[in-house]
Amino acid sequence: MSGPQDTDRNARRIPRSAWWVAGIALAMVSVLVFARPSWFSQTPDQDELAVSGDRHFTKSLAALGNQDGIWLTSDVTSTVFTVPLPVDSGHRAPRLRLRGSTQVAQDSTVFLMVYFDGKQVYEEQLARGDNRLDRAIDIPSQAAEDGRVRVQVRTRGALDEQHCTNDPAAGMVVHLEPTTVVEAALAEPVHTVRDAVAALDRRVTLIVTETGPEWFATAALLGMSLTQAGHDVVYTDAIPIGDNRSGFSSWVAVGPDRSLSDRSGWTAGDDDALDASIRVGRLGDRAALAIVKPEPVAVAHFLTSSALVTGDGPASDPVALVTATSPAATVGLADLGVDVSQAQIAESRSWPAAYSLADLPGGRLPKALRVGLRLPASSEDITWILNVSLNGELIASRRLEALTDTVEVPIPPESQRLRNDLKVTVQRDRTTGGCTVRTTTYPIQLTSESALVLGEDPGAGFTALPQKFAGGLDVRLPADADPPAVLTAAVPVLSDFVGRDAYPKLQWHNGIEDIRGAFVAITTDEDTRTEAPIGIVDGRLTSGHPATLDLTPFRDGTLIQCAGAAGLSVNVKGDPGALATPSLGRECVRLVTAGGSFALSSSGEVIAGTPPQTGTPQ
Structure with a gap:
């Protein structure tokens, strides 16, 4: 029989379970005190890339030129980019790290899919609302072994079936931030050319x-x-x-x-x-x-x-390397980087392409676009429509009549520039509609017959010069110029006029007195004779007698203009840096500064309706 003292002793005794809890808590505090923070932020897949900086290969969207990242919306549902990978250093654990944000409407169902070299390797349903995106997706070794991986990020979605609307938009925005990156661990540092x-x-x-x-x-x-x-x-x-x-x-x-x-x-x-x-x-x-x-x-x-x-x-140590010139009258869209493999279409499908006149055989302007299509067998109430736009201008809209159809669309010479953006779009138009009609995807393919058909139009203004330069030209460089400033300003301009496989003869000489053929004169001094319509004389930007132009000249900029019968004058003033030169067209004079640019006629008159341009739209 226990007395009062035993009862008090039992009341003061600490239960054994409490000691266990205290011990565990103490151990956790010790871990928090002595452990490194990276232990908690590092995921298992990061351990595979725990290599020194010279063996950690990365190529982000920013490094690929997408400084603001990429947006996927209901109208633009996919993006494709190609990433080169080192092949001689050996690599392991290549992966794509998607970073960004997602916005999905509460009544939408949206899926995010990732493809490498055309093969789907990832798909997930995005959460509704505003959310962060941070996913690490392994790249299959087969896709990375050739030193180049083609990445496609695609979205697919629709509104809830309870909502009936004529707008098929899924109600989503996915932003891939510039830090989205393809990375890999190299076996050894980069060491080959x-x-x-x-x-x-x-x-x-x-x-x-x-x-x-x-x-x-x-x-x-x-x-x-x-x-x-x-x-x-x-x-x-x-x-x-x-x-x-x-x-x-x-x-x-x-x-x-x-x-x-x-x-x-x-x-x-x-x-x-x-x-x-x-x-x-x-x-x-x-x-x-x-x-x-x-x-x-x-x-x-x-x-x-x-x-x-x-x-x-x-x-x-390359000493000689000559590329065979092609006398072909057509340039295939596949050669311009257009994907001609089988694709899927629900409402519409677009194929963008870009071409430079200087890179086409002989610098010739295309006279037409040949579009070859393989269409799916479909119900009688469906009509397929082909739309073609050039530099943002709709130049053709045709109804397609056969399952395998080849259409030739004229390309107006006056709509072309030195650099051109072309878009081929196929739309599905269905007579039967309503919320009870199921949306179906169909296979569709742009055939290898699709091509630019070159013509004989001589062009006008700047667009006439690539043909004149195709047979060779002399480039006159100022003898006493500051090399970095002149090259930074002039090289992008030269690249628009001279083809990839044409290498002009460069000479250091002020003036063009002894030139008999095609030429480009790069100048930095005032009063240099280049046979150009506009000059900087006695500290004034002038043209015409009587004067149609008489202005205080710019401090830093580039004056680009046709010169003589087959020449181009590029006057670099000050230190303009890397300017965003707009795509030049049929004008003959373009003045470019960091604040914008404008076009002038060969007589020095400002071309009406030409707003200042601040760069090429992305």
Whole structure:
């Protein structure tokens, strides 16, 4: 029989379970105190990419040129981009990291799908409302082994069946942020020429460390080739400061290896290739591509051609590389990058294409677009309609009559520019409608017969010059110009007029007195004779007698104008930098500054109805 003292002792005793709880709590506090924060934020798949910076390959949407990211909406339901991958360094755990946000209406059902090289590997239903998007999707090894992976992100959705509406919009917006990235862990740092080129971003900086004629020509033609291959090129004479987080700086140095070593600390990667013109070295812990021997034509052509696949070593020395010219009267849409594989259509399907007059055979203007289509067998109440637009202008709308139909649509010469955006759209129009009619998808295919049909129209203004330049031309460069400023402003303009496989003869000379054929005169001084209609004389921008133009000239900008019978004048004033030059058309004069541009006639009159342009719409 227990007394009062035993009862008090039992009341004060702490239960054994409480000790266990206290022990667990103490252990958790210890973990929080001593553990690293990355243990809690790191997901298992990040461990596979836990490599040093020079072996962590990344290529983000921003690096591909999408500085604001990509939006998918009810009208634009998919996007496609191609990412080059290093092949000689070896890679493992390649993946796509989707980052962004999603907005889905409460009455909508929307699915997000991802394809690699045309094969679907991922699908999920997006949550309704506003949500963050952060998904890591593994890239199949087969899709990545050839050094290039084609990524397609697609959405599919519809409103709830209880809501009857004529608008098929799904009510969703998906924003893929610029930090959306394709990444992989490399077995070793980038060390070969072709891998170094694959690692270049959309924006490439060419560092000109030597200003001699051959070096200047090498930098100019290389910049033209990179621009025509889709890069945005700027020039400088100093090492840029930046970090693309891929163990590789997106720049190319042009100059002797000794000057590169003295000025920047660049070191060659292979001492056995001292005579090679292209070398891959190191700058600190980064791979660095350099042109260490002047070879203007061969180097520029090699680095942007299919022959680059031979650059599987730390150096390459191209001396001659000629591309066969095509006398063909047509240019297939497939050759312009259009996807001609089988696709699906519900309400409409579009195929965008872009072409440059300078890259077409002979610089000729297309006279027509040949569209070949394979249509699905469908019910009698369905009509298929073909719409074709050029540079935002609807140029044709036709009803398709047969399941396999080829239509030829005239392309007006006056609607064409040096750079053109073409869109082919097929629409399904159905007589029967209503909420009880089920929406069906059908297979459809743009055939390989689809092509631009070249014509004989000579063009007008700027659009006439690619034909005149196709047979070769001289480029006159100012002898005392500042190379980075002149090249940054002039190279994008030259790239619009000169084809990818045409390499002009560059000379240093002020004036064009001894030129007998096609020419481009790049000038920086006032009063230089170029046979152009508008000049900068005595500190005034003037034209005509009596004057139709008499203005205070711009400080920083570029004046582009036709000159003589077969020439182009590019006057670079000040340091305009990398200007957003609009696509030039049938005008003969265009003045471009950082604040915009406007067109003038050959007599110096401002073309009516030409608003200032601030850049090319994305």
